[in-house]
Amino acid sequence: MDQAEANEKIVEALQKKKGKTKFYFNDLAKILDMKPRVAKKLINKMVEDQILEYWSSGSTSLYGLKGAGKQAAADGEE
Amino acid sequence: MAKHKTPLLDQLETGPWPSFVSDIKRQAEFRKANQDKIDYQIPVDVCEDLLGVLELSFVHRRTHWKHGGIVGVFGYGGGVIGRYCDQPEMFPGVAHFHTLRVNQPGGKFYTTEYLRQLCDLWDFRGSGITNMHGSTGDIIFLGTQTDQLEEIFYELTHTLNQDLGGSGSNLRTPSDCIGQARCEWSCYDTQALCYDLTQEYQDELHRPAFPYKFKFKFDGCPNCCVASIARADISFVGTWKDDIRIDQEAVAAYVGGEFPPNGGAHAGRDWGPFDIRKEVIDLCPTECMRYEDGKLEINTPECTRCMHCINVMPRALRVGDDRGCSLLVGAKAPILDGAQMSTLLVPFIKVEEPYDEIKEVIENIWDWWMEEGKNRERLGELMKRQGMQKLLEVTGIKADARHVQEPRTNPYIFWKEEEVEGGFDRDINEFRKYHQR
Known part of the structure; x- marks a missing residue:
C-alpha cells in the first residue's frame, strides 16, 4: 500500500465516525489492515504531513484528524 | 504579601x-x-x-x-x-x-x-x-x-545536547543504575546498554504506536537499585554464572571485628560484635553457605544471587567472573489486576555489543504485544491472558526449569499435536489391550 492510498483510507474511515475524534493506534492499523509495525511508518508520515495529530493524556496516546474535536479548539494556542 | x-x-x-x-x-x-x-x-x-x-x-x-x-x-x-x-x-x-x-x-x-x-x-x-x-x-x-x-x-x-523523554503509549525513557561507572557489583555496563537501546529505539521512544506504555530498566546486580523487577516491562538484572569470589582473609577480618559489616552502615547503634552465623549464614535464603573452622564455603548451584552475603561483607565476597544479565518481563503497577513483579524469561544472557541477542528478544516481544495487546494492556497483563507458554513461543525460547517457581506450580501446560509423537490419533484396539472400558 502506498502513502496516498493509506492517507485516503484513514481520512475516509475517520471522517465517517461520528461523535468520536480520537483513536487508538491499533484502530488505525486495522483500517489499513496491516501489522502494527508496518502501519506505523505510514501513520507517522501522516502526522509529519499534518493530516493526523497526536493527543496524549500523559499515560496513553491517541490519534485524530488534525483540528478535529473540542480539544483542538481549546488548544488553539490563544 | x-x-x-x-x-x-x-x-x-x-x-x-x-x-x-x-x-x-x-x-x-x-x-x-x-x-x-x-x-x-x-x-x-x-x-x-x-x-x-x-x-x-x-x-x-x-x-x-x-x-x-x-x-x-x-x-x-x-x-x-x-x-x-x-x-x-x-x-x-x-x-x-x-x-x-x-x-x-x-x-x-x-x-x-x-x-x-x-x-x-x-x-x-x-x-x-x-x-x-x-x-x-x-x-x-x-x-x-x-x-x-x-x-x-x-x-x-x-545547546544542552539533551533530548525529551517518553510519555504516553511509547517506550518510556530507559532508566539505569549507576552501574560499572561507580559500583563494583555491577555485572554489566548498565549505562552502555541503556544508552545503546535508547539510541536504537528512538522511533519507539518518540512516536507512539504501542498499546500502552513500555518500560526498560537496567539493574547492574540483583540488589535492583532501580527496582526494575517491580516496574519494568523488561527488567535487565545483572547476574553471574560462576562462584562468588571469596577472600578468606577478609572473611576472618570481618569475624574478628576488623572491618565493619555492611560497609559501616547501621553504625548509629551498638549491635554488638559481628556474628557471621546469625547475620549471614542463617539468613541465606537457600541455606547454601557454611562456615566451619574459620573457612567460608558457598554451594553455588543452590545460590539464588540474593546479594545479602555480599552486601554484608563487601570486602570478603565479590560477584563472580562470568557475568551477564537475566531478562525478566511483565512487571507493572496496580492499575488493573493488582501489581505484578517481573517473570523470568531469559535466565542468563551475555551483555556484549552490539547486543543483537537482547534486541531480538525485545523485538519478538513487541511484535506479539503490538498485535495481540488490547488498548491500554501492559505486557504483564497480556502474559497473564495468553500465558507463559505463548510468550515462550513468540520469543523462540525453550521452557526451562528456571521458569518454574517449584515443581507442579502450573498444571496448565497444553501440548500441541505436532509436539506429541504420533499425534493425537491412537489405535484404540492397541489401547484396549491394556485398559478396560
Whole structure:
C-alpha cells in the first residue's frame, strides 16, 4: 500500500465516525489492515504531513484528524 | 504579601516533613524578587497561581486541572504532557501548565554546570519548578505555556545536547543504575546498554504506536537499585554464572571485628560484635553457605544471587567472573489486576555489543504485544491472558526449569499435536489391550 492510498483510507474511515475524534493506534492499523509495525511508518508520515495529530493524556496516546474535536479548539494556542 | 490566601495549604507546612508548599512559596518569592533580572517568558506569578488553584481544589474537593492535550513538539508524540486549568481567569499564570519530561543522563549523575544550565533555561521559559526525578527517572519540568515548548526543545537539543523523554503509549525513557561507572557489583555496563537501546529505539521512544506504555530498566546486580523487577516491562538484572569470589582473609577480618559489616552502615547503634552465623549464614535464603573452622564455603548451584552475603561483607565476597544479565518481563503497577513483579524469561544472557541477542528478544516481544495487546494492556497483563507458554513461543525460547517457581506450580501446560509423537490419533484396539472400558 502506498502513502496516498493509506492517507485516503484513514481520512475516509475517520471522517465517517461520528461523535468520536480520537483513536487508538491499533484502530488505525486495522483500517489499513496491516501489522502494527508496518502501519506505523505510514501513520507517522501522516502526522509529519499534518493530516493526523497526536493527543496524549500523559499515560496513553491517541490519534485524530488534525483540528478535529473540542480539544483542538481549546488548544488553539490563544 | 501572597497573591492568594492559602490557609489549607499553610496547614500542610506544619507537618514534620519537608513541604512542597514551602518550596513553591519560596520559588514564588524568588520569581517576584528577580534578583538575576531574568526576562521571564511566562507570567511571573505562575507559582502563586499554582498555590491558588491548589487551595481552591482543596476547598471545592475537586480538581481544577484538565488532563492531556494535543500539545507537543513537532514530530514527537511524547515528552510533553498537556495541563490546563479550568479557572484561567482566576489563575491566569497557570492557564497552561504543561509538563516536560527530559531524558535523564545515565545513572542520574551529572555535572553541576549541566544542572545550572537546565535550571537557567527553566527559570527563563518555565515556572522554575522541577521534579528531580520523576518515577520513570526523567528530569521533570513542571509548568510552562504552549508557545514555549518548541523554544525549550530547541535549546535542550541544540545547546544542552539533551533530548525529551517518553510519555504516553511509547517506550518510556530507559532508566539505569549507576552501574560499572561507580559500583563494583555491577555485572554489566548498565549505562552502555541503556544508552545503546535508547539510541536504537528512538522511533519507539518518540512516536507512539504501542498499546500502552513500555518500560526498560537496567539493574547492574540483583540488589535492583532501580527496582526494575517491580516496574519494568523488561527488567535487565545483572547476574553471574560462576562462584562468588571469596577472600578468606577478609572473611576472618570481618569475624574478628576488623572491618565493619555492611560497609559501616547501621553504625548509629551498638549491635554488638559481628556474628557471621546469625547475620549471614542463617539468613541465606537457600541455606547454601557454611562456615566451619574459620573457612567460608558457598554451594553455588543452590545460590539464588540474593546479594545479602555480599552486601554484608563487601570486602570478603565479590560477584563472580562470568557475568551477564537475566531478562525478566511483565512487571507493572496496580492499575488493573493488582501489581505484578517481573517473570523470568531469559535466565542468563551475555551483555556484549552490539547486543543483537537482547534486541531480538525485545523485538519478538513487541511484535506479539503490538498485535495481540488490547488498548491500554501492559505486557504483564497480556502474559497473564495468553500465558507463559505463548510468550515462550513468540520469543523462540525453550521452557526451562528456571521458569518454574517449584515443581507442579502450573498444571496448565497444553501440548500441541505436532509436539506429541504420533499425534493425537491412537489405535484404540492397541489401547484396549491394556485398559478396560
